[in-house]
Amino acid sequence: MSLAVAWLVLPLVLGLLSLGCGLLLKWAAGVQLAGALLLPVGFSVIVVTGTIATSNSATARLTTPILVALSVAGLALALPWRRLVNRWALAAAL
Secondary structure (H helix, E strand, O other), X not given: OHHHHHHHHHHHHHHXXXXXXXXXXXXXXXXXXXXXXXXXXXXXXXXXXXXXHHOOOOOHHHHHHHHHHHHHHHHHHOOOHHHHXXXXXXXXXX
C-alpha cells in the first residue's frame, strides 16, 4: 500500500502544489504564462521558497505550511479554472 501512495499520491500532491505556486507567481508578476509553463514555474517557486525557509533553523518547521498557504492562495486567485485547462495538454499529461 505504501508503494502505491508513493507512486500515485506524491505526484498528485506535488502537481497541485506546483500548479498553485505557478498561478500565484503568474498573478503576482502580472504576466501571461503558457499553460505548459505553470507547473515548472511553480516548482521553481517551491524550490526557492523551501531553500529560503530551511536556511534558518527557526523557520525550517514552517516550510510545509508556507508552501501549502502559497499554493492555496494561488489556486484561490485563479478562479475560475476552466480557462486553464487545455484539452491537448491534459491528454498528454494523462
